[in-house]
Amino acid sequence: MNLSQKISISLTDDPLQVDKVLSLVQSDGAGAVDVFIGTVRNNTQQRTVKRLDFEAYDPMAAKEMEKLAQRACEQWPVEKIAIHHRKGTLYIGDIAVIIAVATPHRQAAFEACKFTIDTLKQTVPIWKKEIFDDGEVWVSAHP
Amino acid sequence: MELNILLFGITKDIVGQQKLRYELPEGATVPDLVAHLKKSYPKLHDLNSVMIAVNNEYGQEDQTLHESDEVALIPPVSGG
Numbered sequence: 381m382n383l384s385q386k387i388s389i390s391l392t393d394d395p396l397q398v399d400k401v402l403s404l405v406q407s408d409g410a411g412a413v414d415v416f417i418g419t420v421r422n423n424t425q426q427r428t429v430k431r432l433d434f435e436a437y438d439p440m441a442a443k444e445m446e447k448l449a450q451r452a453c454e455q456w457p458v459e460k461i462a463i464h465h466r467k468g469t470l471y472i473g474d475i476a477v478i479i480a481v482a483t484p485h486r487q488a489a490f491e492a493c494k495f496t497i498d499t500l501k502q503t504v505p506i507w508k509k510e511i512f513d514d515g516e517v518w519v520s521a522h523p
Numbered sequence: 524m525e526l527n528i529l530l531f532g533i534t535k536d537i538v539g540q541q542k543l544r545y546e547l548p549e550g551a552t553v554p555d556l557v558a559h560l561k562k563s564y565p566k567l568h569d570l571n572s573v574m575i576a577v578n579n580e581y582g583q584e585d586q587t588l589h590e591s592d593e594v595a596l597i598p599p600v601s602g603g
Contacts, residue, residue: 418603434602437531437595440579441602465602477603497603505576505595506602507532518533519601520571 387449388462391442391506396464396475407459410482414489416497418477420470430511434467434476437505441465444504448496456492457483463496465506476508524549526556526588529595534573537566553582560596571599 388404398417405413420432445463452461459482466476479496483489508519528543535541545563547556553575561567574597575582581597588594 435531436602437529437576437579437597440576440595443579501603502600503581504602505531505597505600507598508601509532518536518598520599 383450383453386453386458386460387446388460388464389442389445389449390462390464391436391438391445391467392464393466393468396466396478398475398478401462401464401478401480404462405460405480405482407482409484410459411484412486412489413480413482414486414493415481416477416479416493417475418497420472420474420476422472424510427510427512429472430513431472432470432476433509433511434465434470435507435509436465436467441505445500448499448503451499452481452492452496455495456481456488458488458492459483461492461496463500465500465504467506524551524588524590526590526592526594528560529593531595531598532601533570533598534567534596537564547588551588552584553577553586553588554584556588556594573598 422429449461452458462480464478479493481489481492509516526545528545530538530541567573576595576597577592
């Protein structure tokens with residue numbers, strides 16, 4: 381199986397669907413599927429969050445997500461991997477990101493999934509703004 | 524040369540627009556651009572990092588910029 385058949389990347393304005401992402405990593409060779417779901421939380425540092433606005437540099441973000449999936453495939457025996465990210469306006473409880481990794485055994489699935497979400501937060505050009513009752517702030521923008 | 528620079532997130536707010544036409548000396552590199560922009564927009568100093576993307580890839584320290592490049596200013600990312 382070549383790399384492009386293993387990898388599913390999506391950056392979309394539409395709501396993310398866990399079932400759909402799981403079906404995309406279905407593999408007869410997988411004994412483990414690890415899924416990370418990032419959701420919108422109602423508070424940050426004791427301030428009430430109303431919503432999040434996600435902005436992406438679309439072509440570069442898609443490329444960086446693809447590279448990230450390839451790196452996971454190089455480091456672990458990945459059968460299938462999906463990285464789906466939402467953009468636009470999200471409300472409390474909405475899903476911002478789903479990462480699903482299928483591998484023959486569970487240890488690799490856990491490790492590859494953790495690597496993927498941790499690295500995504502460092503390298504993929506997507507920004508979120510938290511909107512409070514009394515203001516708004518770009519996350520991680522200030523020291 | 525004149526570069527077209529794409530802006531996102533906090534850098535869009537600092538500069539006050541989504542795209543910037545910016546004059547730089549010929550042969551300028553990625554770090555030159557960061558230094559010039561920080562002079563023009565001192566609030567960029569407040570950010571943890573300001574990276575430059577060239578043609579959809581993170582720019583390298585010694586990379587020379589060209590007028591035809593798609594250049595973007597990348598403030599600290601925060602997806603996920």
